[in-house]
Amino acid sequence: xxxxxxxxxxxxxxxxxxxxxxxxxxxxxxxxxxxxxxxxxxxxxxxxxxxxxxxxxxxxxxxxxxxxxxxxxxxxxxxxxxxxxxxxxxxxxxxxxxxxxxxxxxxxxxxxxxxxxxxxxxxxxxxxxxxxxxxxxxxxxxxxxxxxxxxxxxxxxxxxxxxxxxxxxxxxxxxxxxxxxxxxxxxxxxxxxxxxxxxxxxxxxxxxxxxxxxxxxxxxxxxxxxxxxxxxxxxxxxxxxxxxxxxxxxxxxxxxxxxxxxxxxxxxxxxxxxxxxxxxxxxxxxxxxxxxxxxxxxxxxxxxxx
Amino acid sequence: xxxxxxxxxxxxxxxxxxxxxxxxxxxxxxxxxxxxxxxxxxxxxxxxxxxxxxxxxxxxxxxxxxxxxxxxxxxxxxxxxxxxxxxxxxxxxxxxxxxxxxxxxxxxxxxxxxxxxxxxxxxxxxxxxxxxxxxxxxxxxxxxxxxxxxxxxxxxxxxxxxxxxxxxxxxxxxxxxxxxxxxxxxxxxxxxxxxxxxxxxxxxxxxxxxxxxxxxxxxxxxxxxxxxxxxxxxxxxxxxxxxxxxxxxxxxxxxxxxxxxxxxxxxxxxxxxxxxxxxxxxxxxxxxxxxxxxxxxxxxxxxxxxxx
Amino acid sequence: xxxxxxxxxxxxxxxxxxxxxxxxxxxxxxxxxxxxxxxxxxxxxxxxxxxxxxxxxxxxxxxxxxxxxxxxxxxxxxxxxxxxxxxxxxxxxxxxxxxxxxxxxxxxxxxxxxxxxxxxxxxxxxxxxxxxxxxxxxxxxxxxxxxxxxxxxxxxxxxxxxxxxxxxxxxxxxxxxxxxxxxxxxxxxxxxxxxxxxxxxxxxxxxxxxxxxxxxxxxxxxxxxxxxxxxxxxxxxxxxxxxxxxxxxxxxxxxxxxxxxxxxxxxxxxxxxxxxxxxxxxxxxxxxxxxxxxxxxxxxxxxxxxxxxxxxxxxxxxxxxxxxxxxxxxxxxxxxxxxxxxxxx
Numbered sequence: 001x002x003x004x005x006x007x008x009x010x011x012x013x014x015x016x017x018x019x020x021x022x023x024x025x026x027x028x029x030x031x032x033x034x035x036x037x038x039x040x041x042x043x044x045x046x047x048x049x050x051x052x053x054x055x056x057x058x059x060x061x062x063x064x065x066x067x068x069x070x071x072x073x074x075x076x077x078x079x080x081x082x083x084x085x086x087x088x089x090x091x092x093x094x095x096x097x098x099x100x101x102x103x104x105x106x107x108x109x110x111x112x113x114x115x116x117x118x119x120x121x122x123x124x125x126x127x128x129x130x131x132x133x134x135x136x137x138x139x140x141x142x143x144x145x146x147x148x149x150x151x152x153x154x155x156x157x158x159x160x161x162x163x164x165x166x167x168x169x170x171x172x173x174x175x176x177x178x179x180x181x182x183x184x185x186x187x188x189x190x191x192x193x194x195x196x197x198x199x200x201x202x203x204x205x206x207x208x209x210x211x212x213x214x215x216x217x218x219x220x221x222x223x224x225x226x227x228x229x230x231x232x233x234x235x236x237x238x239x240x241x242x243x244x245x246x247x248x249x250x251x252x253x254x255x256x257x258x259x260x261x262x263x264x265x266x267x268x269x270x271x272x273x274x275x276x277x278x279x280x281x282x283x284x285x286x287x288x289x290x291x292x293x294x295x296x297x298x299x300x301x302x303x304x305x306x
Numbered sequence: 307x308x309x310x311x312x313x314x315x316x317x318x319x320x321x322x323x324x325x326x327x328x329x330x331x332x333x334x335x336x337x338x339x340x341x342x343x344x345x346x347x348x349x350x351x352x353x354x355x356x357x358x359x360x361x362x363x364x365x366x367x368x369x370x371x372x373x374x375x376x377x378x379x380x381x382x383x384x385x386x387x388x389x390x391x392x393x394x395x396x397x398x399x400x401x402x403x404x405x406x407x408x409x410x411x412x413x414x415x416x417x418x419x420x421x422x423x424x425x426x427x428x429x430x431x432x433x434x435x436x437x438x439x440x441x442x443x444x445x446x447x448x449x450x451x452x453x454x455x456x457x458x459x460x461x462x463x464x465x466x467x468x469x470x471x472x473x474x475x476x477x478x479x480x481x482x483x484x485x486x487x488x489x490x491x492x493x494x495x496x497x498x499x500x501x502x503x504x505x506x507x508x509x510x511x512x513x514x515x516x517x518x519x520x521x522x523x524x525x526x527x528x529x530x531x532x533x534x535x536x537x538x539x540x541x542x543x544x545x546x547x548x549x550x551x552x553x554x555x556x557x558x559x560x561x562x563x564x565x566x567x568x569x570x571x572x573x574x575x576x577x578x579x580x581x582x583x584x585x586x587x588x589x590x591x592x593x594x595x596x597x598x599x600x601x602x603x604x605x606x607x608x609x610x611x612x613x614x
Numbered sequence: 615x616x617x618x619x620x621x622x623x624x625x626x627x628x629x630x631x632x633x634x635x636x637x638x639x640x641x642x643x644x645x646x647x648x649x650x651x652x653x654x655x656x657x658x659x660x661x662x663x664x665x666x667x668x669x670x671x672x673x674x675x676x677x678x679x680x681x682x683x684x685x686x687x688x689x690x691x692x693x694x695x696x697x698x699x700x701x702x703x704x705x706x707x708x709x710x711x712x713x714x715x716x717x718x719x720x721x722x723x724x725x726x727x728x729x730x731x732x733x734x735x736x737x738x739x740x741x742x743x744x745x746x747x748x749x750x751x752x753x754x755x756x757x758x759x760x761x762x763x764x765x766x767x768x769x770x771x772x773x774x775x776x777x778x779x780x781x782x783x784x785x786x787x788x789x790x791x792x793x794x795x796x797x798x799x800x801x802x803x804x805x806x807x808x809x810x811x812x813x814x815x816x817x818x819x820x821x822x823x824x825x826x827x828x829x830x831x832x833x834x835x836x837x838x839x840x841x842x843x844x845x846x847x848x849x850x851x852x853x854x855x856x857x858x859x860x861x862x863x864x865x866x867x868x869x870x871x872x873x874x875x876x877x878x879x880x881x882x883x884x885x886x887x888x889x890x891x892x893x894x895x896x897x898x899x900x901x902x903x904x905x906x907x908x909x910x911x912x913x914x915x916x917x918x919x920x921x922x923x924x925x926x927x928x929x930x931x932x933x934x935x936x937x938x939x940x941x942x943x944x945x946x947x948x949x950x951x952x953x954x955x956x957x958x959x
Contacts, residue, residue, distance in 0.1 A: 004433060009445075112680070129575040131525045133532055134568040137551050145558040152554060200727040206677055207722075208742035208793065209715035212706045218741075222732050234435065241440030245529050248552070259441065260533055263448045271448065275441055282436050297732060298777040 005279045006060070009272050010053045060276065070267040078258060078270070079277070086254035090243050092170070093177035098232065101182055105189025106224070109197060110216050120186040127183020132242045136176040136249035143172060152250070173250045180242050181235065188231050192224040199223070225296050233289040236282055324588040331584020337577030341570070345391035352385030356542055368562050375562035377550065386542045387566050391574070393543040397458055397527045402519035404462035409469025410505070410512055416470075417477025418500045424474070431467040439464050440529065447535050454537045457530065461523045469515040476508040510589030517582035521575040528571050544571045623692065624801055624833045625651040625674065630687035630701075632666075632673050632857075643669050643682065645857045645913075648932075651850075653692075653800070656827055656834045658844040658865070660880070661854035667837045670854070671803045675720055676705050693717055693800070716746040719794030723806040725786035729778035736762075736774030739792045746797045761792050765822065784815035788822070795826060802826070803835045808843070820847055841884045845869050853877045856913035862932075863939035873941040873950055875918045912943070920945045920952055 059066060065075035104123075107116035144152035151169050196202065197220055205219045206212075244256030251257070255274055262270035325331040349355055352373075360380030368375045374383035412431075416424040434442070446460040480486060481504065489499045524544070530536035531545025532552070539546050544567045550556045551564035632644035644666050651657050659667045672678045674689055689700040691713065703710040714720075722728040730738055739761070740754040749757075755774065762770035765788045778786055787807060794802055804823060808816040824847050827834045836847065844851055844865065851868040853861040853876065861874040872878045911926035912918070918925070924944060932940045935950030945952055 004429075005437070008433070125576065125579065126572075129521070129579060130572045131528050131532075131568065133529060133548075133551075134564075134572070137557055137564055137568070140557050141561060152557075200722060200724055201730040203677055204720075204722060204728045204738075204790075204793065205730070205741075206706075207675060207714055207720040209711040209713070209745050210741060211711060219730050219733075223730065237436060237438040241438035244438075244440055244444075245532065248533060259444060260535075263444045263535060266448060271445060275437075275445060278441060279437055282438070286436070298779070 006057060006276055007053065009275050009279075010056060011049070056272070060273070065273045066269045068262075068267055068270050070262070070265045070270070075270055075273050079255075079273070082253060082255050082258050083277075085252060086240075086243055086247070086256060088170070089173055089177060089246070089252065089254065090239055092174050093181060093243075094232075094236075094239060096174065097178045097181035097185055100178070101185035101189050102221075102225075102228065105186045105228075106193055106216065106221055108186070108190040109193025109224075110212075110220070112194070117190070120190055124183050124187035124190070127179065128187075131245075132176065132180040133245040133249050135179050136172070136246050139172050139176055140249065173246050173252055176246050176249070177239065177242055180246075181239055184235065185228070185231065189224065189228050192227045193220060195227075196220045196224045222296060226293055229289050229293050229296070233286040236285050240278055240282070321588065325584055328584040328587050330580040331588065334577045334580025334582075334584055337573060338581060341391060341574050341577065342395060345388050345395065348385055348388030348392065351388060352382050354382040354385045356381065356385040356389045358382065358385075365560055365563075374566045375560075377563055383547075383562060383566055386547060387544070387570055390542040390544045390547050390567060391570060393454065393537060393541055394524050394527055394545065394571070395574070397454060397461070397537070397543070398520040398524040401458045401461035401465065401523045402516055404458065405465040405519055405523075406469045406512060406516050408462060409466035409515070410473050412466065413470040413473025414477055414500050414505055414508075417474035418481050418496070418504065420478075420481075427470070428474075431470050434464060435467050439526070443526070443530060444533075444535060447530070452535065452538050454541060457527060457536050461526060465519055465523065465526075468519070469512060472511040472515055473508050476511060477504060480504050480507055510585070513589060514582055514586050517578050517585060521578040521582070524571060524575055524578075528568075544568075622653050623650050623690070624653040625649070625692075625835075626690040627670075627674070628688045628690070630670075630673060630689060631685045632669055632678065632682055633685045634679075634682040636681065643857050644673065646687070647854075647857070647859055648687075649852055649859065649862070651801075651833060651835065653833055654827075654831050655850055656824070656836065656848050657850045657852060658848035659835060659837045659852045659854060660839060660841060660844055662839060664856075665854045666857040667839075667854055668805050669857075671720065671805050671835070671837055674700065674803065675714055675718060676700060676703065676710055677714075677720075691717070691801075712746065715742045715799070716797050717799050717801065719797065719799040719802045721787075721790050721794045721802065721804040721807045723809050725783060725790050725810070726778065728790060729786060731778055733777075734775055735778055735781065735786075735789045736776075738778075739789065739796055742793055743796050758792065758796065761796055762788075765792055766818075767792075783811050784818065787811060787815075787819050791819075791822065791826075795832075798830070799832070801833045801835070803837070805837045806839070807836070809838070809840070816843075823847065841869070841880060853880065858913055858942065859932075860914065860942045861940065863936070867936060867939040873935055873939070873946060873952065874914075874943050875920050875945070875952065876914045878952070879917075919955055 056066070063076065065079065067073065068075055068078060071078075104116055104120050107114065108120040109117075111117060140152055143150045150171055152172075201223075202215060202219055205215045210218075243254065244260065246252070247254045247256035248260060255278070259271065259274045261267070262274065325335075344351060358381060360376070363372075363376055363380040364378050366372055366376045366380075372382050372384065374387055376382055377386070412427050416427040442464045443460050446463065447456065450456040450460065477500075486499060486504060489503050494503070527536055527543060528545035528548060531543055532548045534549060534552075536545050537543050539549065547567035548564050550560070556563050627647055627649040629646040629648050630644055631642065631646060634641045634643050647666070647670060649657070649659075649670075659670060661667050669678070669682070672682075673684055674691075678684070684701045687701070691698050691700050693713070698709075698713070700710070700713070703713075729735065736755065736758050739758045740751070743749065743754045743757060744751070747754075759770045759774055762773060767773055767785060767788050773781075773785075778789070781789065790807070794804075802823075807823070808819050811819065820843060823834065823836070826832060834847075836843070838844065848865045851861075851863065851865050852859050853868065853874065855876050861868055861872065861877045868877060869881065872881050911928060912921075912930045915921045915925045920943075922945065930942050930944055932942050933944075933946060933950070935941050935946060941950070943952070947953065
C-alpha cells in the first residue's frame with residue numbers, strides 16, 4: 001500500500017506540464033539555457049525517471065526528504081517546524097469530537113425525541129450542510145472581532161511562553177475542526193446506537209432485569225462502537241483535509257498552509273513528501289482503528305474462526 | 307426480491323407522487339428549485355450585471371438598493387451570489403454525474419465479475435479513500451491547472467468511491483438471484499445482464515449517492531476556491547466569492563461579503579440533503595416503500611412480533 | 615386484589631389488548647387475550663408466525679417494542695403471597711426489573727443474535743445472577759459453571775470464558791436456558807427455543823426443558839409452531855390466530871379432539887408417521903390476513919370452510935365445550951361439534 005502510494009505520488013508529480021525548474025528562477029533568467037541545464041543536472045532532474053523515483057524513495061526512507069524548490073530549505077526542517085502544529089489541532093479535535101459525538105449520540109439514540117436527540121439531529125443536518133471554513137469564519141467574526149474574547153489566529157504570539165499563554169489561540173481552530181467533524185459522527189453514532197438497541201441481545205439483557213443505564217452502557221454502547229470506529233477511520237482523511245482550510249482561516253503555521261503554499265508555487269518535492277507523510281499517518285491510524293475494533297469485537301479478534 | 311420486482315413495476319409516476327408526499331423531499335425540492343431559478347435569472351432579479359463595477363459605492367452594507375451589499379469594487383453582491391450559484395451548482399451536478407458514472411460502471415463490473423478485477427478496483431478505491439480528498443484535489447489541480455472543467459474532472463476522479471462501493475455491494479447480492487441465474491441460462495451476454503437486467507435494480511442507491519455527491523462537491527468547490535485553487539477567480543462561484551474572507555478585515559467588518567455566499571451554499575446543500583433523505587425514504591424498501599402500505603406494515607409487525 | 619385471581623394461578627391474563635403504532639396507524643395485534651396458567655403447568659402457545667404468540671410473551675415481560683403497548687386488560691402475576699398487576703408496574707422500574715430475570719425467565723429463539731457478541735457467555739449468565747442476588751463475582755461464577763455442567767455444556771470452566779460465536783447453536787441455546795433459569799424463576803417463557811436447531815438437538819433441548827419443569831416444579835410457557843413438540847411436552851395448549859386465542863384446553867382435548875376449524879386444519883397439516891401414505895397432508899388454505907384488514911367478526915372467516923354470514927357480523931366469544939376446553943367459534947352445535955361438511959370443501 002505504502003509503495004503504491006509513493007509511486008503514484010511520484011509519477012503523478014512528474015506528469016505535470018509545469019517544469020518545476022521554472023517555478024524557482026526569475027523569468028528573465030529562464031532564457032539562459034546553459035544555466036538552466038546546469039541547474040537541472042544539479043537537481044537530478046535529467047536522470048531516468050525510474051532512477052529518480054528510486055533515489056527519492058531511498059532518500060525518504062533514510063530521512064533525507066530533499067529541499068524545497070521554493071525556499072531552498074530542507075524539507076525535514078519545514079516538517080519539524082510545521083507538523084506539530086497540525087498534529088495538535090487534528091488530534092485534539094479528533095479526541096474532542098469523538099468523546100462529544102459518542103456521548104451525545106448515545107443519549108440521542110437511547111432517548112429518541114429527547115433533548116440530546118433533537119440537538120444531535122439539528123447538528124447532524126445543519127453541520128453537514130455548512131462548509132468547515134464557514135464555521136471558522138463565523139466563530140472568528142463573533143469571538144475574535146465582535147467580542148474580542150479570543151485571538152484571531154496564529155499559534156504563538158510574541159511573549160507567549162507557557163502553554164497557558166498559548167491556550168486561547170487553540171480554542172477557535174480546535175472548535176472549528178471539532179464542530180466540522182461532529183455532525184457526521186453524531187449522526188452515525190445515533191444511528192448505530194438505534195440499530196444496536198433493536199438487536200435481540202438488548203432484549204435479552206432487559207429480560208434479565210438489568211437496569212436501563214447498564215443495558216446502555218454495558219450492552220448497547222460497546223456494540224455500537226465498532227461501526228463508529230470504522231467511520232472514524234474513514235473520516236480521518238477528511239479531518240486532515242479540513243485542517244488545511246482551518247489552518248488557512250486561522251493563519252495556522254501547519255502542514256495545511258505548507259501544502260497550499262507548495263501547490264501554489266509548484267514546489268513538487270514538498271508536495272510529494274507532505275502527501276506521502278499524510279498517507280502514512282492515515283495508514284497507521286487505520287491500523288490503530290483495526291486494533292481498537294478487534295478489542296471491541298471478539299469475532300474480529302479471532303479472525304472469525306469457530 | 308419480491309419487493310424489488312414490485313419496485314420495478316412501479317412507474318415513475320408512483321415514484322414522483324411518493325416523493326411529493328415525503329415532507330423532506332418536498333422541502334428539499336422547493337429549496338433547490340427556488341435557488342436554481344434565482345441563479346438562472348440572477349441579473350433580472352438583482353437588476354445589475356454581476357460584473358458591473360461602481361467603485362464609488364464599494365463595500366456598502368446591505369440596503370434596499372443592494373440587498374446583499376456591494377464588494378470592494380462596488381459590484382452588487384446579490385447579483386454575484388445568485389449568478390455564482392449557477393457555476394457552483396453546475397460544477398456540483400456535472401461532477402456528481404461523472405463520479406457516479408465512473409462509480410457505477412466500475413462497481414457493476416467489479417461486483418458482477420468479482421475475482422481479480424474486483425480486488426484490483428477495490429484496492430484502487432481504498433487507495434483513493436485513504437487519501438485526504440482535498441490534498442488529492444490539490445495535487446490534481448497543480449498538475450492540470452485551474453479551470454472549471456479541471457475542477458469537475460478532479461472531483462469526478464476523486465469522488466467515485468461511494469457509488470462504487472454501493473453498486474458493487476448490490477451487485478454482489480443480486481448476481482446470485484434467481485432472475486440473474488435465468489439470464490445466464492438464456493445465454494445473455496455479460497454486459498446485457500449487467501447493465502440491462504441488474505443495474506435497474508440498483509438504481510435507488512445510485513440516485514441517493516448522486517444527490518449526496520452534489521452536496522459534497524459544492525462544498526468541496528467552495529473550499530478549493532476559498533484556497534484560491536479552484537475555479538479561476540474571474541468566474542464568480544460561491545467559493546470564489548468567499549476568497550474575500552481570506553482578509554481579516556473583511557471577516558471583521560464586511561460580513562456580508564462572506565456570510566451571504568456561505569449561507570447560499572449551506573441552504574442549497576441542506577436542500578440537496580433533504581432531497582437525498584426523501585429519495586432514500588421513497589426508494590429504499592427497507593425504510594418505507596412503494597408497496598401498498600398495509601402489506602409493508604404486516605411485514606414490520608411480523609418482524610416485531612415473532613422473531614423472523 | 616382481584617377476587618377472580620386465585621393464588622394457584624401463577625399468571626393470569628385478562629382480555630389483554632396490545633396495539634402497535636406503525637406510522638400513522640394503530641395495529642391491533644393482541645385482541646382480548648385471556649390465559650390462566652396454573653402453577654407448575656406447561657403451557658404451549660401455538661399458531662402461525664405473526665399470530666401474536668411472541669407479542670404475548672413480550673407483553674407479559676413488559677418488553678414490547680417502543681411502538682407497542684398494552685392498551686387494555688390486565689396481567690396478574692402471583693409472587694409468593696402477593697398478586698401483582700404487571701402491566702401497571704413501571705416498565706423499567708425496580709419492581710418490574712426484579713421480576714424480569716428473577717421471577718420470570720425468558721428464553722429467546724435466535725441465540726446468535728440474542729447473546730451479546732462482545733461479552734463472554736459466562737459473564738452474560740452471571741449478569742443475571744449478580745442483578746438479583748447479593749453475591750460476589752466468584753460465587754456467581756461458581757454457580758454459573760455448576761449450571762453449565764448441569765445443562766450438559768462440556769468443559770464448563772473453559773466455556774465460561776468463550777464468546778457466543780464460538781458455540782454451536784445447541785450449546786448457545788443451553789447458555790440461553792442458563793440465563794433464563796440461573797435465578798430459579800417461578801415462570802420460564804420460551805419463545806420458539808428450538809426453531810433454529812437441528813431435529814436431534816431440538817429433542818435434547820426439549821428434554822432439558824421438560825426435566826427442568828418437572829424437577830424444579832417450575833411453570834413453563836412454550837411458544838412454538840411445531841405441533842409435534844406440543845404433544846410431547848405440554849399439558850395445556852392455547853391456539854392463537856391473528857391476535858386471538860381461538861382454542862384453549864388440556865393437551866389431550868385440543869390435540870386429539872380439536873374443535874376450532876383452525877385447530878382442526880392445523881392438526882391435519884401435521885405429518886403423522888402412522889398415517890396412511892395415500893392420504894394427502896392437508897394445508898390451511900389461503901394466507902394469514904393482515905391485522906389491519908379484519909375488522910369485524912371471526913378473524914379466521916376468510917379461510918374457514920365452515921364460514922357462514924353470521925361469522926362476519928360480530929366478535930365471536932369463547933364457548934366452553936368441555937370442562938377446561940374453550941373454543942371461539944359459533945358453528946359448534948349443542949355438543950360442541952362442528953357441522954359435517956358436505957361436498958369438497
